Amino acid sequence: MIADTYRRWIDWCASLISSATPADGPPPGTLMKFINWCLKGSWKVLAVATFLSALAGGSEMLSMWLLGQAVDAASTDMSTFWANYSWLVAASVLLLLVLRPLLVGASSTFQSVVIAPSIFTLTLSRLHRWTLGHSVTFFDNDFAGRLAQKQMQLSRALTDVVVETVNAVLFGLAALVGTAVLISAVNPVFLLILGGWFVAYVALLWFFLPLIRTRSKARAAARAMVTGQVVDTITNIKTVKLFAQAEHEDRAAIGAMESFQEESTRFGSVSALFRFGLILIAGFLPIALVGTGLLLGPAGGVSTGDIAAIGAMAIRLAQMTGWISFTMLGIYGNIGEIEDGINTLTPAHTLVDAPNATELTVQEGEIVFDHVSFGYGRDVGGIRDINLTIRAGEKLAIVGASGAGKSTLVALLMRLYDPEQGQIRIDGQDIRVVTQESLRRAIGMVTQETAMFNRTAEDNILYGRPDASESDLVDAAERAEAHSFIELLEDHRGRKGYGAHLGERGVKLSGGQRQRIALARAMIKDAPILVLDEATSALDSEVEAAIQDALDRAMEGKTVIAIAHRLSTISDMDRIIVLDDGRIVEEGNHDQLLAKSGFYARYWNRQSGGFTRDAAE
Secondary structure, three states: OOHHHHHHHHHHOOOOOOOOOOOOOOOOHHHHHHHHHOOOHHHHHHHHHHHHHHHHHHHHHHHHHHHHHHHHHHHHHHHHHHHHHHHHHHHHHHOOOOOHHHHHHHHHHHHHHHHHHHHHHHHHHHHOOOOOOOHHHHOOOOHHHHHHHHHHHHHHHHHHHHHHHHHHHHHHHHHHHHHHHHHHHOOHHHHHHHHHHHHHHHHHHHEEEEEEHHHHHHHHHHHHHHHHHHHHHHOHHHHHHOOHHHHHHHHHHHHHHHHHHHHHHHHHHHHHHHHHHHHHHHHHHHHHHHHHHHHHOOOHOOOOHHHHHHHHHHHHHHHHHHHHHHHHHHHHHHHHHHHHHHHHOOOOOOOOOOOOEEEOOOOOOEEEEEEEEEOOOOOOOOEEEEEEEEOOOOEEEEEOOOOOOOHHHHHHHHHOOOOOOEEEOOOOEEEHHHHEEEEEEEEEEEOOOOOOOEHHHHHHHOOOOOOOHHHHHHHHHHHOHHHHOOOEOOOOOEEHHHHEEOOOOOOOOOHHHHHHHHHHHHHHOOOOEEEEEOOOOOOEEEEEEEEHHHHHHHHOOEEEEEEEOOOOOOOOOOEEEEEEEOEEEEEEHHHHHHHHHOOOHHHHHHHHHHOOOHHOO
8 A cells, every 4th residue: 555655656756747848949059048948847846846955954954953952951950851841852853753754755756756867858858859850961970979978968967967956055055044044043153154154165166166167078078079989980890890990990999088088187186176175164164163152152142052053063064065065066067068068969950941831742743953053062072053854753763973963862852951052843842841851751762771770670661651550561571572581580689570670770681681671661651752772782683683573563653763873773764864973964765875875875885794994995
């Protein structure tokens, strides 16, 4: 019964902050506004937690005041003790055995059950949601591991700041205020001493905490670089081993680690000096208060019990100084990490939906590139002044040398980038005025570098249409010639078939197997526009022939764009365009392009005649 009640209490507490609540707008770039952005929706609960912590801190000083009263009571005639001081016994029992345990227990529950788990998840979910909205360029310019580390690091740091502020800082402030009230009632001189000590304490904090904040920020940046370097190496471990570059990667990692060690040392040096100063200041408080009490004595209205209570309070405050200073050290260190995370994660999205973006409606599937140009900077790659109309239901192939602009054309259609000039329209709708989600839902795609999640085979295929039925799943796998090998899969934990995990990036599969799962994903999506970017490049000739019929069925009734280096796979397409240096240089069907004896004919002759010196010439 008691256990069930306790569990219900814990479940209720855990539900007080909804960690899935979306944030309001983009994250601000300044500290306090950013913290409010992360914590919005939780302030009322935090206020209750703060109140409970303050009451717990005040109760601690009240217990010491009762100690002083007990000392004075003990010096009286014990025959009249119960008659005169039964209230003191009752108050002590009530405070120490009922009120204080309840206050401390409730405060601890709010910190451990309500605040810590929920604030971390709330912050991380908002940061992750914002990070996912960045353009591809944002991810191209950073380490994946570093970005993941920043999200986790910032969320943990903000959680620690909130918990420790509620737990230690406000608890300590309540204890300080309680002490001030109680000792001032004995003699105002004590209040002056406490006030002077507090001013010196704050001055020390004022001097050291900005240094701690700055050095913590530098330490956080160095730590994230270590993570980024290590994750980058592990992600490309096969390349490291194939090129025998373990020593090179070790040197790079050691360099990042040494930078982190240097920044950690700088942080540690100022932290050690800070704590020395605080402990020194803490030692003055009990000496000053107790010494003053002894000097004032009964003539100054200070009883033996008062000295005992004031001494206990002073020693407790001195002890709290070390605890709170260590906490403040951590808080300001975490603030530095938060600011470093803000710099990395909160830049504005560079590719966003239009303010009044509508859902893309695909009735026919006509695609128009109208004077489209795009470059990657310094005239490297990209496309130039592309005019191209792909009719509804047409099967268009794009060929050209590496760097000619084939993948750029597709990336612009998917709106991974925006054209620098021109316009792309689908059924007359400018893709910049429709939502990115609706645009990408309307396009199925299979790429040469097949993207696999470290999830089950079923999850990877259903990524194309999560609500598909099991029969649709198996049908798509069969049409992609993937069903037979999926049934034989087994991962290191013994999970089999469609429930087997594929490893990071599908590392446990061959290239051909990954592409067949990617094909199944596109088939189950069944979008009106289909893009095949070297979709069969990793397949051997036998498997490619086996799924060609399936591909033909998948293309029926769709507008298809197929990029291929292996020209035999696209010779039957309705139309072929040839790109060179970002421009369309040839256009026609297979026979027409061969008759022109131009770029396409040269590519065809090289592939059909082999790569001998004479053929190349």
